[in-house]
Amino acid sequence: MMTFETDMDAGVIEFTVDGEVSRAEYDAAAAEMDALIARHGKLNAVAVVRNFAGMELAAWWKDISWGASHITRIGRIALVTDIGWILMAAKTTSWMMPGAQKSFTPEELEQARAWARGA
Secondary structure, three states: OEEEEEEOOOOEEEEEEEEEEOHHHHHHHHHHHHHHHHHHOOEEEEEEEEEEEEEOHHHHHHHHHHHHHHHHHEEEEEEEOOOHHHHHHHHHHHHHOOOEEEEEOHHHHHHHHHHHOOO
């Protein structure tokens, strides 16, 4: 399951992933991300990953295509997790991201939120 909260004024979206991500959940988040980009020109995000059990195939494809077409509109991404393989994957692929990416532990959630907002 993926839920999200949007701070439209700050231009930040916060995702929480705890289980499998469905296409409907991803579509709802993508619409919010598009709205943030339309208003602010770029997107900053906090991604809290408690448990990742995969994505529906349609959600996975949408994530790849959305990311490829919006990659220059992504600013700061704060990854909050203690899952080793996700941290390693983020570190390994960070060179592809034109924006900034930083990892935080679950105990550092407030610092991650502040960092995503540019503080």
